[in-house]
Amino acid sequence: MSTLSRKQREIQQRETLILDAARDLLKTQGYRQLTMERIAETVEYSKGTIYNHFASKEDLVCSLGCRCINNLIDVFQRAYDYPGSTRERYSAIGIGYSLYSQLNPFDSQYMQIVKNNTIREKVSRDKLAQMEQLEQKITGIAQDIVQEAIDCGDLDRKYQEKISTIVFGCWSMHFGALQLGQSDIPLHELGFSPVVKMLWDNTNVYLDGYQWRPFSREIDTDRWLTDISRALFRNEIAELQCAT
Amino acid sequence: MSTLSRKQREIQQRETLILDAARDLLKTQGYRQLTMERIAETVEYSKGTIYNHFASKEDLVCSLGCRCINNLIDVFQRAYDYPGSTRERYSAIGIGYSLYSQLNPFDSQYMQIVKNNTIREKVSRDKLAQMEQLEQKITGIAQDIVQEAIDCGDLDRKYQEKISTIVFGCWSMHFGALQLGQSDIPLHELGFSPVVKMLWDNTNVYLDGYQWRPFSREIDTDRWLTDISRALFRNEIAELQCAT
DNA sequence: CGATATTATGACGGAGCGTCAAAAAATGTC
DNA sequence: GACATTTTTTGACGCTCCGTCATAATATCG
Structure with a gap:
């Protein structure tokens, strides 16, 4: 043994x-x-x-993807534990995701590669199952916060059936935005401002749409952003400033 | 000559x-x-x-991408010309995008391939410039509707500076959602409902967040969906039902 | 220590991209 | 129409890289 x-x-x-x-x-x-x-x-x-x-090159890249999700799970977990309102904690997830993507652009790259089904077809069954489990875990954290928001009244009870939709909305918005930002599409020339800022604004508006209290217009969202960042992702921020 | x-x-x-x-x-x-x-x-x-x-295989695939954007420009144009409120017309763009993706999943696939910078580095300068121009044109259509919404008071004037952010929000949400839906990620097993439905709901909530009148809670959004679909994308719908 | 099982190796087959010298076709000139 | 020149087409070839597998090296066990 x-x-x-x-x-x-x-x-x-x-x-x-x-x-x-x-x-x-x-x-x-x-x-x-x-x-x-x-x-x-x-x-x-x-x-x-x-x-x-590793069964193939794709299988190897997928394993990199799994490690990356594991890192993100850690980030999500920290956001979950943030001592603030449910909306702050949920926002913290998005902030963590954005920071992680900025800090590890290459991680995002293979996450993108792995999401492509041309690649997936060459990944072993086991690895895909492993990845699915991790995805379950990470979306679970987000769903838990939404559930808590409903339970404590920050979010209307009528959205009980919409929890996964709300999670999916933020996921797709972040995934899409960061991927568009990652790509070499000249967003700036197309007249767009920096992606992370737009994403933050849009997420706030989106959650306002669900009337998740407190509304962003009642509070100073920029303040939130810095407070959460400092509290949870001090190291990431420092590293990010170092890099630039 | x-x-x-x-x-x-x-x-x-x-x-x-x-x-x-x-x-x-x-x-x-x-x-x-x-x-x-x-x-x-x-x-x-x-x-x-x-x-x-074609300079390379990637260059060829990028050309397919350009054709695909051209098709989408046509779809967007039809949505633009829809005789309804600005919010209906803007929503129509999203509907068209969703339908197109469902109807031509392979088009979405090479759009995704082309957005990857590993691919982009092998595409000729000319083709990239051509693509950028098309992207400018297609985002322009969306921006025009937002501008009109502000001009006619459907959307508050304070968002004048946020036009590109609003367009980016919808773009990233759709791009992200449809790509996640495209990929072989077992969303259903993760507890998510059909992507297109979630996307529609989320877009409505998002635009509610911007207080773009009329609010989705004041109207029957499902009715909107069918009305717009029937009016603008009759053929696409028929084709889609044929396929399934 | 020798037999057996496990693991590591890298030569090899095969697929596919992109090139380029030579062949073929088109164009121009008288 | 005949010949010269330019343009276009061709496919064999070089190269890179993936993934395999017989063989060699190493480890385990009686």
Whole structure:
């Protein structure tokens, strides 16, 4: 049992090593340069060994995606624990998501890659199941806050049946906005302001539409943004300012 | 001059032929099976000739994307001309977008492919410029309606500076939602209802948030949906029902 | 230590992109 | 119409990269 465990730990460790190498290669060289050969070379194992860990290149990228969702789950969890109104806590999720995307643009990139079904068809069943579970978990956190908002009266009881719709609305808005921002579409030339600011404004308006108290017009949303950011994502903010 | 023109017409014609073939291949065989060789075979020209038209495979797919935006411009234009309130007309754009995506899921697929910067880096400058122009045109239609809403008082004047934010909000929400719906993510298993319905509800709530009159709670939005669909997208609806 | 099971390796087959020298077709000139 | 010149087409070829698998190396066990 002890040997097996050690073995498995080694395998686990190597898997992390490979994924780290892949992440770094992606970051420095781009997706086009990310080849199984290069990854193997970097970690000083042969290609065959890499294939003992991952069924295909897509499977590997999907694993990167899973790690990324795990990071996001942590972010969401922190937002969930924020000591504020339900609306603040829900907003905090969005803020965390935005910050994470800004800080790790490459993570967003493979999340995007993984969402493409051309890729998905080459990912192993197991990995897809694993990903689904993580997605369940992360959307669950958001849904819990909406439920709490209804329970405490911040959100009208009539929306009880709309919880998943509300979560989906924010998810799609964030996912769409950050992806459009990520892409090389020259939004600025099309007359658009910075994506994260628009996203924040739009999310507030959207939640106002659901009459989720307190309304954004009754409070200073910019203040919220800085307060939440400072309280929950101090490190992320610092890192972000470092980078620019 | 006349010869040149004939020549150019021939070239144009062949370009259409190639794109049609690519579209069909994509539809029937999927992106993985879409190869330059197969396209060449289908249109009975050699690979080299295809490369006289398109700088790379990505360039070709981007051209498909441009055609798709052109179709959408037509849809948007119809929505613009709808004889109703500004909010109805703006909603009509979203409906058209949703219907188009449902009817041409493969179009959405290469729109998604094209938005990825890994792809973009291999597309020729010219084609990207062309695409940008089309994007300018299509967002312009949406912005015009928002402007009209402000001018006629349906939307508060204080949002004058927010026009592009409002357009971006709807764009990102639709883009994100339809893409999430497109992907093989098992939304249903995650507890979500059909995407298009959620999108419609969310868009209404979002526009309510901006207090764009008339409010959705004052009117029968489901009625709107069917009325607009019937008036503008009769063919699309019919085709969609045929398909299922 | 030798037998057996497990794991690692990298040469290889195959697919597909993009190129380019040569062939074919079109155009121009007399 | 015959020949020269330009343009277009072709497909064989080089190259990259994925994924496999027989073989080699290593580990485990009696």
